[in-house]
Amino acid sequence: MTTTGAHQDAAGATARGWWWWGRRRSAVLDVTLGAVSALECAAEGVGFADYAALPVPVGVLFGLVVGAALVVRRRWxxxxVLVSIAITPAEMGYLMGIVGLYTLxxxxxxxxxxxxxAGMSLVAVLIVTFVRLRQDIGSAEFDPGPWYVPLxxxxxxxxxxxxxxxxxLYIGARRRLMESLRERADSLEQELSLLADRAEQRAQMARTEERTRIAREMHDVVAHRVSLMVVHAAALQAVALKDxxxxxxxxALVGDMGRQALTELRQMLGVLRAGEAAPVREAVPLAAVGRAAAAAASAVEAVGAEGEPCLDAVEELVEQSRQAGMVVELQVMGEARAYGPQVERTAYRVVQEGLTNVHKHAAGAEVVVRLAHRAGEVAMQVENGPVDGKAADAGLGLPSGGNGLVGMRERVTSLGGVFxxxxxxEGGFRVSAVLPAPVRGM
Structure with missing residues (x-):
């Protein structure tokens, strides 16, 4: 239940407890005004009784009853006002007339x-005052002039x-203005609450996307390097005594790969530490979320520019797999050129993930890596042949979380590519991707 609804329910309960009054002090005020008006009319009823040749108790009782009508001024x-106009000729009910007109x-x-x-009350008072003044002047010994009585x-x-x-009229207009401002304030409060909820949702989505991106990067860094290290460690164990x-x-190869993995992990941790300097708080403004996302993207690009592998390092990546005992053929078609950092990183990661999957699931299979530079796009493909039975039996049992291909698909589709x-x-496996790749600087 909202705050406004609670106030309305409380007001309704109070109104039911005090008839038509919304608050206790309103009831006390009206009852007090009614009592004062009744006493006033009762006192004026004495003169009315003498003027109308009625018994004084009748005039007093009439004044008490009529004056007490002011109690219901808020309801009717x-x-x-009609009662006050009706008793104007009896020259009573002045308080009732004033308070009644104000309330109306x-x-x-x-x-x-x-x-x-209001016009009827004005005319009634005007006529009664005019007649009474004419009577008083007629019995007086001086003549103030013809203009005195009308004026x-x-x-x-x-x-x-x-x-x-x-x-x-002023109080009514002010009351309506305050109610309008209160309704607008309630409406603005609800809108601000909705905006805060949306901002929190967007901040949560930004955090989720950042965690997913970091998970992909960690997978790319660790999975390939560690897979090659395991392959070389197995080969080292097999030839340690013979050769x-x-x-x-x-x-030495295992050491080099471990150092490369540590370097890339340090770069990723550097991005995370930079992100900790400006944590996302509750009810973050939308502009702050946008600035945080832009800063994160800039940090990622900076990491890539400082040393993250790109398309130029694909040949080195293939050579590392060859040194691990894999038969790999690299085919490059088209004229190589420089692309945007995200495109180069993504293309490199696709080739890396494809080779990593061969190490994990198709040990001993022959592999062909194809890289094609086309007009406005770059395509890459990693295809392995069927797995030899003996090689499969001698597999290293490398674990797989099943997230590599999912991460590659997310990377490629986020850039508008196809995966x-x-x-x-023939019984092998193929990983292919095409990325839209305008030439850098165009």
């Missing part, structure tokens, strides 16, 4: 009704009717 303001003008009654009732009647009637009507010179060569992986008719 029109009725209260401040209520939600249409303006036309307010104008009609005083107009002033008196305007003084009793205009201020409460104008003040009531010490070859064993020493394999040991295909699957078995061949």
């Amino acid at each position: 303001p029109i009725a209260v 003008a401040a209520s939600e009654v249409p303006r036309r009704i307010i104008a009609v009732l 005083m009647a107009v002033i008196f009637s305007l003084g009793l009717n205009a201020p409460p009507v104008l003040f009531g 010490p010179q070859k064993a020493a060569k394999n040991a 295909v992986a699957g078995p061949t008719e």
Whole structure:
């Protein structure tokens, strides 16, 4: 339940407990005004009884009953004003008339009704005042002039009717303005809450995407290097006693690959430490999320520019697999040229993942790596032949999490490319990708 709904429920409960009043002090105020109005009318009822030749108790009782009608001014303001107009000839109910007109003008009654009732009250007071002044002047010993009675009647009637009507209109307009501002504030609060929720969702999506990207990078760095290290370690174990010179060569290769893996891991950890300097907080503004994403992308590109392998290092990548005992053929078609850093990194990772899968699942199979430079795109393919049964039985049992090809597909499709992986008719396996690759600087 919202805060506004809770307030409305509380107001409704209070209204049910105090009839039509929303608050206890409103009821106390109206009852007090009703009592004062009843006493005023009762006192004025004495003079009315003498003027109308009625018993005084009747006049007093009539004043008490009529004056008490002010209690219901909030519920029936029109009725209260009509009663005050009706008793104007009896020269009673001045407080009722003033408070009733104020309440009527401040209520939600249409303006036309307010104008009609205010006009009726003005005319009634004007007529009664005019007649009373004429009677008083007629019994006096001096003549103030013909203008005195009309002027005083107009002033008196305007003084009793205009201020409460104008003040009531002002209070009503102010009340409606405050309600409108309160509704707008509630609406803005809801909109801000929705925006905060969306910002949190976007921040969560940014964190998820960053974790996925880091997982892909860690997989690419670790899987290939460690796979080659395991292959060389197995070869080292097999020839350690028979051929010490070859064993020493394999040991050196294992050390070189371990150092390369550590270098790439340090670069990745450097990106993570840079990201820790500006952590994502709750209710992050959308602009801050965008700046964080741009900074992360810039950091990744900087890592690649400082030494992350690219297309120029594919030949070295193939040579490492050859040194591990794999039969690999590299075919390059088209004129080699420089591409954007993301394209070069992704192409390199596709070839790397393809060779890693051969080491894991097709030990001993012959491999063909194809790299084609075309107009506006670059294509790469890693295809291995069928696995020899003896070589398969002698496999190293390298673990696989099944995330390599999924990560490659995400990389390629995020750049607008096409990725295909699957078995061949000859019993081998093929990994292919095509990347849109405009020439750098164009």
